[in-house]
Amino acid sequence: MTLTARLADLLGPAHVLTGADADRYGRDWTGKYDSRPLAVLRPANTDEVATILRLAQAESVPIVPAGGRTGLTGGTHAEGVLMLSLERMNQIRSIRPDARVAVVEAGVILSSLHDAAAAEGLYFPLWFGARGSATIGGVLSTNAGGSNVLRYGSTRALCLGLEVVLADGRVMNLMSELHKDNSGYDLKDLFIGAEGTLGIITAAVMKLVPAPRAHATAMLAVSSLDAALTLLNRLQEATGGLVEAFEFMPRDYMEQLRDRRPDLGQPFTEIHDVTILVELGATAPRDTAPGPDGAVPLTALLEDTLGAMLEEGLILDAVIASSEAQRSAIWARREAAAEIATGVGHSVDFDVALPLDRVEMFLSRMQADLQRIDPGAWTNTVGHLGDGNIHLAVFPTREDSALDNRLTEDVEEIVRELGGSFSAEHGIGLSKLPSMRRRKDPVALDMMRAVKAAFDPKNILNPGKTLPDATS
Amino acid sequence: MTLTARLADLLGPAHVLTGADADRYGRDWTGKYDSRPLAVLRPANTDEVATILRLAQAESVPIVPAGGRTGLTGGTHAEGVLMLSLERMNQIRSIRPDARVAVVEAGVILSSLHDAAAAEGLYFPLWFGARGSATIGGVLSTNAGGSNVLRYGSTRALCLGLEVVLADGRVMNLMSELHKDNSGYDLKDLFIGAEGTLGIITAAVMKLVPAPRAHATAMLAVSSLDAALTLLNRLQEATGGLVEAFEFMPRDYMEQLRDRRPDLGQPFTEIHDVTILVELGATAPRDTAPGPDGAVPLTALLEDTLGAMLEEGLILDAVIASSEAQRSAIWARREAAAEIATGVGHSVDFDVALPLDRVEMFLSRMQADLQRIDPGAWTNTVGHLGDGNIHLAVFPTREDSALDNRLTEDVEEIVRELGGSFSAEHGIGLSKLPSMRRRKDPVALDMMRAVKAAFDPKNILNPGKTLPDATS
Numbered sequence: 001m002t003l004t005a006r007l008a009d010l011l012g013p014a015h016v017l018t019g020a021d022a023d024r025y026g027r028d029w030t031g032k033y034d035s036r037p038l039a040v041l042r043p044a045n046t047d048e049v050a051t052i053l054r055l056a057q058a059e060s061v062p063i064v065p066a067g068g069r070t071g072l073t074g075g076t077h078a079e080g081v082l083m084l085s086l087e088r089m090n091q092i093r094s095i096r097p098d099a100r101v102a103v104v105e106a107g108v109i110l111s112s113l114h115d116a117a118a119a120e121g122l123y124f125p126l127w128f129g130a131r132g133s134a135t136i137g138g139v140l141s142t143n144a145g146g147s148n149v150l151r152y153g154s155t156r157a158l159c160l161g162l163e164v165v166l167a168d169g170r171v172m173n174l175m176s177e178l179h180k181d182n183s184g185y186d187l188k189d190l191f192i193g194a195e196g197t198l199g200i201i202t203a204a205v206m207k208l209v210p211a212p213r214a215h216a217t218a219m220l221a222v223s224s225l226d227a228a229l230t231l232l233n234r235l236q237e238a239t240g241g242l243v244e245a246f247e248f249m250p251r252d253y254m255e256q257l258r259d260r261r262p263d264l265g266q267p268f269t270e271i272h273d274v275t276i277l278v279e280l281g282a283t284a285p286r287d288t289a290p291g292p293d294g295a296v297p298l299t300a301l302l303e304d305t306l307g308a309m310l311e312e313g314l315i316l317d318a319v320i321a322s323s324e325a326q327r328s329a330i331w332a333r334r335e336a337a338a339e340i341a342t343g344v345g346h347s348v349d350f351d352v353a354l355p356l357d358r359v360e361m362f363l364s365r366m367q368a369d370l371q372r373i374d375p376g377a378w379t380n381t382v383g384h385l386g387d388g389n390i391h392l393a394v395f396p397t398r399e400d401s402a403l404d405n406r407l408t409e410d411v412e413e414i415v416r417e418l419g420g421s422f423s424a425e426h427g428i429g430l431s432k433l434p435s436m437r438r439r440k441d442p443v444a445l446d447m448m449r450a451v452k453a454a455f456d457p458k459n460i461l462n463p464g465k466t467l468p469d470a471t472s
Numbered sequence: 473m474t475l476t477a478r479l480a481d482l483l484g485p486a487h488v489l490t491g492a493d494a495d496r497y498g499r500d501w502t503g504k505y506d507s508r509p510l511a512v513l514r515p516a517n518t519d520e521v522a523t524i525l526r527l528a529q530a531e532s533v534p535i536v537p538a539g540g541r542t543g544l545t546g547g548t549h550a551e552g553v554l555m556l557s558l559e560r561m562n563q564i565r566s567i568r569p570d571a572r573v574a575v576v577e578a579g580v581i582l583s584s585l586h587d588a589a590a591a592e593g594l595y596f597p598l599w600f601g602a603r604g605s606a607t608i609g610g611v612l613s614t615n616a617g618g619s620n621v622l623r624y625g626s627t628r629a630l631c632l633g634l635e636v637v638l639a640d641g642r643v644m645n646l647m648s649e650l651h652k653d654n655s656g657y658d659l660k661d662l663f664i665g666a667e668g669t670l671g672i673i674t675a676a677v678m679k680l681v682p683a684p685r686a687h688a689t690a691m692l693a694v695s696s697l698d699a700a701l702t703l704l705n706r707l708q709e710a711t712g713g714l715v716e717a718f719e720f721m722p723r724d725y726m727e728q729l730r731d732r733r734p735d736l737g738q739p740f741t742e743i744h745d746v747t748i749l750v751e752l753g754a755t756a757p758r759d760t761a762p763g764p765d766g767a768v769p770l771t772a773l774l775e776d777t778l779g780a781m782l783e784e785g786l787i788l789d790a791v792i793a794s795s796e797a798q799r800s801a802i803w804a805r806r807e808a809a810a811e812i813a814t815g816v817g818h819s820v821d822f823d824v825a826l827p828l829d830r831v832e833m834f835l836s837r838m839q840a841d842l843q844r845i846d847p848g849a850w851t852n853t854v855g856h857l858g859d860g861n862i863h864l865a866v867f868p869t870r871e872d873s874a875l876d877n878r879l880t881e882d883v884e885e886i887v888r889e890l891g892g893s894f895s896a897e898h899g900i901g902l903s904k905l906p907s908m909r910r911r912k913d914p915v916a917l918d919m920m921r922a923v924k925a926a927f928d929p930k931n932i933l934n935p936g937k938t939l940p941d942a943t944s
Contacts, residue, residue: 240756284712450926
């Protein structure tokens, strides 16, 4: 009996997809990592995942776990091997509003958790464009970030407990709901961000927070990135840390937005070097309860801070949302980024993190080098400025892998010199493997390989991802 | 040449202590884990630590790293082996106020970092009684908690980067200052809480936060633990999350305090079942700037919440600090806990974490079982209620290891049934090894052993701590 036939016996034939049914799982929305999986397995529960892994281990068959497949680095590329889709494990097992936790299966879609939390007056504070497709297993496996990291942290900071199926099919129960737990090594955080190379995450305990009862949202033209940082610090001081998002849209991005999504409109009559989207969120009545004149105190705090900076000339123009519709319109201009970054030809993509006060230096050095290395190349940039996280796409004048490589080396070297990281929130997958080889501390790489060997001695879990080969 | 002679050559004779000079390093302030180290090594820098480890690895000699030696679980017990004291590596390499980070060596004493941060208007938000002796290396190695975890998290949440010397003497540089860094497996968090069994932490990048400009501190008699949780939730809602500490002192503790530290005074004329220390901290002018009448808005927020609950009968009595001296006097009653827990005879000690809403059930079941198992036994309890973390000392009627064991089994079983952990913030060391063996998920224990073998194949790093033997 073939392997797929045995798997069909175990899972039911409807849940072992092959041929055209499997092909659509191999289609990659970035257009860069299409693959044809040998078969797609759709287990219904943790026991079935364990059974699959015992079989895979015995037969030394590679397994590529997948969630919503919205990753940007090719982490679910599965050419000729088994893809394990967690999509049927999509139960929200429980939401405990008093404890502010959600116990969820790995296949739960991010926006489903948003909805379920909202029904209890709570918020799961992980927010990005692909939230309608991305799953909890995927956001954990990539340690996803997004627009609210500034206030609430990345996925790792939002996870209290995990259930993981190991390479040999054993189930490790780390499903703690506790905020303090010092019972041995921190194995949980090892699986978060490991892109399925150390184990398959099947369930998790996630933190919820009180849903903000008021937001204050604005689009701003700011005189410089330094002025933007001054604004961020003043807002944090005035509000005691209520800044939920602080997003950066430079001139190149706003021009792309104007040309490719004219329907979304522009905030200002002209395009400025630095456009910022800022959002505050509050739960306390002293911030959210409208005064006698109907004004929300949180909005007044924002207006006061912006007003002072307008007078100082640090802010050039500002639009504050005065309705939920206006707030959505502002966010739509930021969330068009993923769409704008794709489908405009060959690009070299970066997801870098920098110390906040060095972002401006990074951008100016990068642009200068770019025009020297490939005059006429252009860029599209957008960033979570509050985290020092810049997403940069460079569009060279020609398709030339040597040129791509030179551009990558150059940008990464600037990042390194400024104390940054070549990988901020998108993960490693396939696309950042050369960067890992070149840029990661070699001792750390060695120890990562030792960890991989300890957890997956037969190298069946998403092989070839995350960790570059030692031999090259 | 003997090993200690070779080490004296390397470090200088003044930094290889033996005999009586070494003995004081083996004296344990809990009185439970005295040891006589073969020698105490005091390296001056990371290179010297690396040299020591290369030698130790070559000779298969165990190394026990130590900081301020204020741990409670025997983690630095070093009978007949080498102790590596990081005390000379006590430089604060830099404080970057704009980036809100401190780059520190492992031997920096916690209160020194508090002082250095305060000089910049910042705060390092890890706070507990032993702060004048505990070191950064120690708090990282135990993932220490304390009184501010509710707002700022445990040590793990406060660390951005690490430098670690591995068992073979290689130095791993993970000294990131970034808030986002997804470049491979999360090795950093593996060393935090590993009690020196996976590597020697020599330096770290720690987060700082803006120092609160106003505090509002109160001691309260509350009608029940349920009422205390209601109070906590109402304060978090009213302030938007400004509760810095929410400490629980039950009747048994307050009686001990009365009898053993009469100089510290009692907050109320009678002792209540539930006494709570609550502290709010704020940085924003809307909370901290005194009004025309001189009243600080933060204090008014506290008074309003307490006033309503007094009327409802949920709070029985309250004292609010109206000066820094009164605030210190309130804290002194809580910080006497470490002293009160020692020197009163044989005890069985617990450091457990529970879901917040199950602390009351834990305490009542524990007391009922205790009086059944050992009538006449008494307890001393204190806790970080906001984290569900209870420190419990049981004083049995007689010294009897079988009885101790029965009490431990019983208390741990209640904790397990209620979804808690047998180890919250003190770590495992020696004292919690039997609990690890009995209570930790066996698959997780296996994988911890695999991690240990990958990082320390010769088992020279603090052997016999954290992980119970597989063979018993």
